[in-house]
Amino acid sequence: MSQPLTAVSLSGVTKDFGRVRAVRGVDLELQQGEVVAFLGPNGAGKTTTIDMILGLSKPTSGEVRVLGIEPRAAIARGLVAAVMQTGGLLKDLTVRETVEYTRSLFVDTKPTDEVLATAGITEIADRKVAKCSGGEQQRLRFAMALLSDPALLLLDEPTTGMDVEGRRAFWQSIRQDAKKGRTVLFATHYLEEADQYADRIVLVSHGTIVADGTGSQIKSLASGRVVRVTWENADTEAITRLGGVDDVEVRGDQVYIHAKDSDTVAKYLLTQTSARDLEITAKGLEDAFLSLTGTTDSTDSTHSTEGAQS
Amino acid sequence: MSTAVSTIDPTARRVPPLGGFNLTMLGIEIKRMLRNRRTIVFALIFPTAMFFVFGSGSGGNEPLGGGLKGNVSAYVMVSMALYGGALIAASGGAMVATERALGWSRQLRLTPLNPVAYIVVKALVALTMAGLAVVVVNVVGALKGTPSMPTDTWIYCALLTLLCTMTFAALGVFIGYLVPGENVMQFLGPGLALLSLLGGLFIPLTQYTDSIRMIAYWTPMYGVAEVSRAPLTHELPWYAVVNAVGWLAIFVLGAAWRMSKDTQRV
Structure with a gap:
């Protein structure tokens, strides 16, 4: 057949x-x-x-x-x-x-x-x-x-x-x-x-x-972890230069580093910088979804179109 | 077949004949209309009552004069049949818009039913129901015995009336789109009553002042009323024919225009 x-x-x-x-x-x-x-x-x-x-x-x-x-x-x-x-x-x-x-x-x-x-x-x-x-x-x-x-x-x-x-x-x-x-x-x-x-x-x-x-494939696509630290006057460029860092966000003295290799980032932060209060969290499907669809910076043009359709 | 999942062969499935048109569907559609109490009261009972009031009293036996074979009662009966038929055809037409608003049209688009078959069914339902309204008034008239006209005149009048009601089926579709919601009849009911009054269905136009009569000639019920009664009155002014054809064209085009505007929503 x-x-x-x-x-x-x-x-x-x-x-x-x-x-x-x-x-x-x-x-x-x-x-x-x-x-x-x-x-x-x-x-x-x-x-x-x-x-x-x-x-x-x-x-x-x-x-x-x-x-x-x-x-x-x-x-x-x-x-x-x-x-x-x-x-x-x-x-x-x-x-x-x-x-x-x-x-x-x-x-x-x-x-x-x-x-x-x-x-x-x-x-x-x-x-x-x-x-x-x-x-x-x-x-x-x-x-x-x-x-x-x-x-x-x-x-x-x-x-x-x-x-x-x-x-x-x-x-x-x-x-x-x-x-x-x-x-x-x-x-x-x-x-x-x-x-x-x-x-x-x-x-x-x-x-x-x-x-x-x-x-699970979808989850692994957006794999990696988020390293959060308290770090005044953060040197974000130095962090970005480390391998496997996807994104660095600074919110006041809180710094969020999205990285595939969180160990390297953590080791660097604790030994080479003044960063303290370090926390590592794994991303879930929710994060995968958000990072892949980019909903955080959603454009409203497509949004309104579908609204009119349904 | 070695795979765990069995597969489906699309060619084994058949397409229904006649675009999905069938009598079960037609029957359910007619049943729906008959179950609508408001439609029945306004389109069947009300015109019959009007006939009793205006057409079967002592004045009803008066001949139409001018050598015509018929009496006033027959004239009133034809008018009332047209009124009832127009009303029920309009309410049938208005259902098209309601069904779209409910998402039923979209549901039907997911079945093999062809849109043309759908329109045909709706037209047949409107025609059947209008036929029922015309027959009810005519049968009541025949039983009462007051209307008098030759049998062939009677039949021609009834058939022309039925044909004329289709103008209002188109009007129903059109208004249905303009007035969203499920109670289009609240607009169509009083609206058609007013048009009937102006068009000379309830009171002969000769009773009106000249200025009102001039307005009446332009209204949609005037032309079809003259056409429906032509076999009885033996007169049909050219402007009455223009009126009847013109309004039919306006309503059909209006309905088609609103329907095509609406396709994005399906």
Whole structure:
């Protein structure tokens, strides 16, 4: 048998909104059965990119393919589904009517009763959507997304509002379906969730992919430690000359030195300078995220664009 | 296949015929409209009541005169059917904008449903509901027995009325975009009542002063009212036809313009 098709492929994809470039050249390939986190701060271009994978908008340049075909063609075949966080439901329909309505639009689907049972919403099948709680509406959205047995599932902040138990059960079922070949791409800004549940993390910032790998690979990308010392009249240039120093920040008499080789820095500071009160801390995924996405000096132009989109 | 993960063959999946158009969807859409109590009261019960008040009293039996085969009651019945049909078609049209605001349109874009099939379904729902409104008033009229006109005239009037209601389906879509929110009918209800009053649906234009009548000729309900009653009255001024066609064009273009403006949001 030939090599399995790439589930999602983006090559050289850009997207402009007027004069603002929301996506600045994204190349990405997702394999079938992968669970991938699309991680990045608000305004990084996540929603814009997902909209292009869904065929809701066209890239300004570059190419998007889902299982080797155009996104719209993949949607027409029921190969793609997405679950958004809010909206997307008619309040005056019952839960059952909503499932039947959606089901009627696809060729190959499971029976309504089975879909309702799997989603655990059989009891509320005759309830109006307007009278359903947020959690019940979310289960309905999942029922709608899964009824065509999609090959690609896109999720936007999927577990927002779920309790710990619900979250675990949710990811368990997602992983099970991934074993059957379903590719899952979920947008999130929860680092923990990305780290715990994704096979792979794609980190986006300012419209480009800044890192792509497993959780531990991402962490090691921004490896190193922070050495903090109290040091009046700090000679920052001397520190910078030491090997493996990434960054030196001076805040009053406090000096923060970001370094790969913290031992050398510490040895130098304590023996060659007047620095005292030394402290060394390791960076976590949070720091990796911040240093890779550069959220501290976020530009607001991309931010406002995505806000207008969602 | 040796890999642990099984793979999916996209060619094994089929595309639905007719762009996803189907009767289940159409049925649910019609059920939604019938469940809306406000729509039913304003589009079915109110026009029927108006017919009873204006068209079935002692004055209703009076012939239209001028050698025409019909009476005042028939004239009022056609007008009321148009009013009910226009109102329900407008509320159906307004649902398009509401559904976009709710994100339902976006949800539908993630299914195989073709946008053209969606518009066709919406048009069919508006047509069906307007048909229902027209039929209700006509059946009540027939049962009451006051309206009198030849059967073929009766049928032509009903069909023309139904056709004319589509102007207001387009108006509904247009207003739906201009007035966001789920209660567009709060604008459309009184608005259409005013237009109907001006257009001569509730009171014949001959009862108005010249200045009001000159304004009335320019309003959207005037033209379609004249067109709907033409088989009965045997008269159709050229400016009434221009009015009917003109307003249809304005509302369709307005709706299309707002819809295209809105595509960024999907």
